[in-house]
Amino acid sequence: MTDYRPPLRDIRFVLENIVDLKELSALPGFEHVEAEDVYDALAEAGRFLSEVVAPTNHIGDTTGIARNDDGSVTVPAEMVAAYRQLVEAGWPAIKGDPEYGGHGFPGVMATAVQEMLTASNMAFSLCPMLTTSAVEAFQHHGTDELKAVYLEKLISGEWTGTMALTEPEAGSDVGALRAKAWPEEDGTWRVQGTKIFITWGEHDMADNIIHFVLARAPEAPPGTKGISLFLIPKYLVNEDGSLGEKNDVECVGVERKLGIHASPTCVMAYGEQRGAVAYLVGEVNKGMHCMFTMMNDARLHVGLEGLGLSVRSYQLALDYARTRRQGRALDTPKGQSAQIIEHPNVRRMLMTMKVNTEALRALILDTSAAGDRSGHAANEADREVAARRMALLTPVAKAWGTDLGVELTSLGIQIHGGMGFIEETGAAQLWRDSRIAPIYEGTNGIQAIDLAVRKIPMDDGAVVASYLAEIEAAASNLVDAGDRLGPIGEALHRAVGELRKTTDWLLNASPSDTLSGATPYLRQFGIVAGGYYLGRLALAAHGRLAEEDDPWLHTKVEAADFYAKQILPQAAGLGDAVSAGSEQLFAIAGDLLD
Numbered sequence: 001m002t003d004y005r006p007p008l009r010d011i012r013f014v015l016e017n018i019v020d021l022k023e024l025s026a027l028p029g030f031e032h033v034e035a036e037d038v039y040d041a042l043a044e045a046g047r048f049l050s051e052v053v054a055p056t057n058h059i060g061d062t063t064g065i066a067r068n069d070d071g072s073v074t075v076p077a078e079m080v081a082a083y084r085q086l087v088e089a090g091w092p093a094i095k096g097d098p099e100y101g102g103h104g105f106p107g108v109m110a111t112a113v114q115e116m117l118t119a120s121n122m123a124f125s126l127c128p129m130l131t132t133s134a135v136e137a138f139q140h141h142g143t144d145e146l147k148a149v150y151l152e153k154l155i156s157g158e159w160t161g162t163m164a165l166t167e168p169e170a171g172s173d174v175g176a177l178r179a180k181a182w183p184e185e186d187g188t189w190r191v192q193g194t195k196i197f198i199t200w201g202e203h204d205m206a207d208n209i210i211h212f213v214l215a216r217a218p219e220a221p222p223g224t225k226g227i228s229l230f231l232i233p234k235y236l237v238n239e240d241g242s243l244g245e246k247n248d249v250e251c252v253g254v255e256r257k258l259g260i261h262a263s264p265t266c267v268m269a270y271g272e273q274r275g276a277v278a279y280l281v282g283e284v285n286k287g288m289h290c291m292f293t294m295m296n297d298a299r300l301h302v303g304l305e306g307l308g309l310s311v312r313s314y315q316l317a318l319d320y321a322r323t324r325r326q327g328r329a330l331d332t333p334k335g336q337s338a339q340i341i342e343h344p345n346v347r348r349m350l351m352t353m354k355v356n357t358e359a360l361r362a363l364i365l366d367t368s369a370a371g372d373r374s375g376h377a378a379n380e381a382d383r384e385v386a387a388r389r390m391a392l393l394t395p396v397a398k399a400w401g402t403d404l405g406v407e408l409t410s411l412g413i414q415i416h417g418g419m420g421f422i423e424e425t426g427a428a429q430l431w432r433d434s435r436i437a438p439i440y441e442g443t444n445g446i447q448a449i450d451l452a453v454r455k456i457p458m459d460d461g462a463v464v465a466s467y468l469a470e471i472e473a474a475a476s477n478l479v480d481a482g483d484r485l486g487p488i489g490e491a492l493h494r495a496v497g498e499l500r501k502t503t504d505w506l507l508n509a510s511p512s513d514t515l516s517g518a519t520p521y522l523r524q525f526g527i528v529a530g531g532y533y534l535g536r537l538a539l540a541a542h543g544r545l546a547e548e549d550d551p552w553l554h555t556k557v558e559a560a561d562f563y564a565k566q567i568l569p570q571a572a573g574l575g576d577a578v579s580a581g582s583e584q585l586f587a588i589a590g591d592l593l594d
């Protein structure tokens with residue numbers, strides 16, 4: 001199986017030309033950050049992850065995890081060793097608050113590292129990813145007393161975190177959850193309830209596991225307005241910081257599943273015996289607000305799973321296409337066979353993988369940088385603009401990214417022919433692992449609704465309008481640059497024009513039409529955003545080509561050109577699907593589904 005090759009140059013190009021890392025790292029709070037240091041650190045992260053974590057991917061998939069009779073869960077020893085090294089090297093703490101031992105680097109750097117971590121071993125990556133997302137919420141909403149006990153160890157990764165929302169009757173509808181909480185006289189709480197599908201709910205990679213659990217306080221109103229967030233440690237912590245008694249928290253089962261075999265998906269029983277000792281995070285009945293801080297971070301990083309897996313799948317497919325010989329290409333001499341990469345359709349599949357991953361990376365890093373600016377921009381107005389940009393793009397990054405993850409890793413199998421279906425090549429694992437990402441962290445259907453119902457109407461459509469205006473400006477810049485960039489700009493103008501039409505249609509549509517058109521709209525949005533970012537990267541490369549005739553820079557123009565001709569035109573077709581309305585789905589004389 002091909003070793004993972006961290007795409008450092010591609011990542012850097014996006015950080016330089018889309019994110020503007022130099023400007024970002026000059027913002028208040030990042031004064032200690034030099035862009036060049038970030039690039040050096042990313043190179044070191046890439047080396048570490050490809051050498052230490054990537055080799056555990058296949059082992060994790062084939063060995064899986066085991067739940068023991070005492071309820072403990074064992075993960076492959078190679079992963080335990082890799083996790084210890086990850087923590088020792090300080091990678092989980094990149095963006096953590098320096099007051100609690102973090103390195104205080106921009107979140108966009110952590111996102112770039114997370115791409116490489118996910119590509120190295122997605123099942124493994126979920127543990128630090130969820131911990132970092134939990135830290136995000138805890139840092140914002142936890143009390144100083146609680147933070148003094150838990151935050152440093154969570155930031156370092158010495159202890160890991162979970163996000164426990166789902167119950168058998170409360171999946172997409174989180175408001176239906178029933179776990180209950182009650183206060184004790186000493187100021188602590190007790191929680192009782194069963195949660196299902198809890199990722200890394202129990203394992204042996206860390207000494208303590210800190211569960212962030214949603215439950216209902218006494219007399220809480222129904223639905224999401226009556227949910228509170230609690231911190232429930234697996235082991236209680238003594239006053240001197242040492243680990244004390246085991247809490248009333250049990251893993252009562254682990255799921256067998258299609259992919260991410262090395263990530264324990266646990267049924268967790270909290271407080272079955274006497275009530276689990278719990279600490280309130282944020283205010284009573286404001287748990288959903290706290291959880292959203294956690295989920296926004298996690299959603300972006302789940303979108304990133306589509307990217308990481310697709311990049312690794314592309315590398316495997318590319319290597320295979322260069323070595324496998326089959327059939328004759330048009331110019332292959334008689335009696336000889338060609339490398340399959342010489343066949344136009346194989347090239348098309350590879351290029352489809354390559355350009356989509358580049359587009360997706362730019363979208364995800366841009367969204368992550370908006371998150372940084374929402375916390376660090378110099379004034380409140382800029383911080384608010386950035387927060388809204390992040391809110392707009394997060395559901396697109398999550399859903400378009402994870403749909404692409406499934407499609408591109410499937411193409412990776414296709415390029416291998418029959419060998420892709422055989423586990424030995426590793427292509428199948430990437431596809432199996434990718435399949436969960438459109439489902440968890442809010443299904444992609446729910447993301448589309450979030451985009452259409454909540455995000456597009458923000459500020460009466462002004463947030464989306466300013467993003468579309470940026471795309472139009474980039475298209476004009478491409479047209480003005482002329483040469484090979486002109487037609488790319490024209491294609492982008494046409495596509496963003498279609499997106500503007502459907503956006504206007506959605507903003508004025510009935511609730512049922514909005515819900516019916518949401519999914520094709522999100523797809524259209526993702527496709528156009530992808531063209532926008534590739535166009536900007538092509539412009540940047542074009543500028544640099546005037547100084548140096550580097551073939552790698554030419555590939556950035558070629559990527560935008562391929563995308564403009566082969567993928568952007570799909571945006572127009574999707575417009576009809578959006579505006580077909582709910583009548584097509586419901587008001588039918590004969591029901592298609594009967």
Ligand SMILES: Cc1cc2nc3c(=O)[nH]c(=O)nc-3n(C[C@H](O)[C@H](O)[C@H](O)COP(=O)(O)OP(=O)(O)OC[C@H]3O[C@@H](n4cnc5c(N)ncnc54)[C@H](O)[C@@H]3O)c2cc1C
Pocket residue numbers: 163164165166170171172173196197198199200257265436439440441442443444445446449
């Ligand atoms: C491997 C794995 C790991 C997980 N990890 C965690 C974790 O760590 N913590 C945690 O709390 N949960 C976790 N989950 C749970 C996951 O988040 C849920 O499975 C997911 O939110 C969907 O809920 P559900 O399974 O109940 O599906 P349902 O909500 O029953 O959805 C079924 C289908 O109906 C659609 N649907 C439902 N409601 C609507 C609606 N209002 N409008 C439109 N369509 C709708 C959905 O999009 C979906 O297609 C995990 C799940 C898995 C499989």
